[in-house]
Amino acid sequence: MDHKEEICAAKLTDDLVVDILSRLPFKSFCRFKCVCKSWLTFSSDPHYCQKLPKVPAGFFYQDSDNSAVQLVSLSKNDEGIDGTLSFLPDYEQLKFIDCCNGLVLCEYRSNHTSPDILRFIVCNPATREWRILPDTQRDADNFYYKTMLGFDPSRSPHFCVFNFHEKRGTGNLVLGTRRVEMFSSRNSLWLVNSDLWDPENNTISVSVRPHVFLDGFLYAHSDLDVLVLEDVVAEAENIGVPPSNWTIKLPLHRIDCMADHCFRGCLGQFSGMLHYAVAEEDGHTVLIWSYADGNPHGWTVEHRLSMRNALGRDDFVHYEDGWIWTCNYEIIAFDLEREVLFLIDETTNKLLSYGISTRKVDEIKDGSHWYMYYVPCYSKLPDQEPY
Incomplete structure (x- = not known):
């Protein structure tokens, strides 16, 4: 121009x-x-x-036996989107891990993959492009891995991957994250950070619940907090410099009971701001909050949604042993641009959508899976850098 x-x-x-x-x-x-x-x-x-x-959207999922990855489409305008990822090499042996703003992350396996390494592949189902990441080493026994993808096409064509190494003790007791590996597509390097938190005084355990990548920062669930972790640009001057990190206290923080999956709340973003959807204590209402640094209280309620109207019943919450809070529906995603909240109703075992403005409920799919919300992106992946 x-x-x-x-x-x-x-x-x-x-x-x-x-x-x-x-x-x-x-x-x-x-x-x-x-x-x-x-x-x-x-x-x-x-x-x-x-x-x-309106860009088509859907949900990626994979059965527990690690069979083929599948996409539940929410639109008829999804031509060209390969929901089974069949364009990838050895796609039958992929383990679906995460997706973020149009890109998908899988653990990549083949008949020749050593059990001592972790190998990831990032792909774009809309453009059928893919990148195999350099191998990274597994730790000894009693370590578990929680891996998250970060991508914001409005900010940069590059993506990053955060691989949290979590130590487990006797009886699968969580001892906290011991180190974080961070990959940048800018020059195909893994950077290792093992001194972000003091494991003796500040145990961090990251949840695999939906996260947000916004303005170069990862926002992920950690107990009753949001862990904020900066994406590190993999350049020489940054090697050895730990990324910025802090926590944000979630709203509706309760200390008198153990909440099932952090109140089964869900992080999201809209209009460049962090948002959070969570059920109130009785489960009758879902609140959608927005977060602003300049707000002295941090969180502000933007929407109040009646689950009585959505699900047609009043009985949602139960307490096990008198203090463990459980809810029979789960918020798995919300999209304020499309004005829709997505739920799994565990009573009927259905994936549902609930219109925030229309209050209309639609059944999407039977069966309960680990669903990840997907909106396609048609920007090209950055060129592969040598490693």
Whole structure:
């Protein structure tokens, strides 16, 4: 675009720009969102988002026997998205790990893979591109791995992977995270950090519940907190420098009972802000909170959703042994751009969607799986760097 074209484009009003974007095929709109932050903000603006193309979404899952990865699509406009990842080498032996903003992370195995190494592969099901990450070594026995993918196409074409090494003791007792390996696609390096937390005085245990990657920071569940961990750029001057990290206290923090899976709350993002959806103590209402650093109280309630209306019953919460809080539905994702909350109803064993504005409930699928919310991204993966 030359200087004159830039001036002409700058004179267009937001209404005209949105009208133009609304006429684009959804694949083109997805690509443009990745390269123009001002156009990306239109998708988060309640006044404009309903006029813009809706990108198809769905849920990736894999059965417990590690059979083929599958995609439950929520749209008819999903042509070209390979939900079984059949374009990957040895795709029958993949273990689905995570997905983030259109990219998918799997543990990569073949008949020749040594049991002493961890090997990951990152792919884009919409463009059918993939990258095999360099191998990393497994620890000794009694270590478990929780691996998360970080990708924000509006910020950078590069992705990162966080591999948390968690120590377990007798009786599978969690002793906390001992180190974190962090991979950057910028130059295909793993950086190891083993001194982020003092294991004697500050035990960190990261949950595999849905996380958020926003502005170069990973936001992940840790007990009743949100662990915030900075993505490290794998450059020479950063090697040996630990990334910034801190915790944010979650709302509805209770100390008089043990909450099942951190109240079964769920992290999300919208309009560049961290959000959190969680059930109240009686399970009758789900609150969706937004978090802002400048807010003296941190969290602000944005939505209150009645689960009585959604599920048609009143009995949600039970206490085991008088103090272990359990709920018979689970929030697995929410999308404020599309104004929808996703639930697993454990009473009927169904995956459901609940319209935040419409209050409409739709059944998506029977059966309970570990579902990961997926919205495709059509930006290209960065070129493979040598390693």
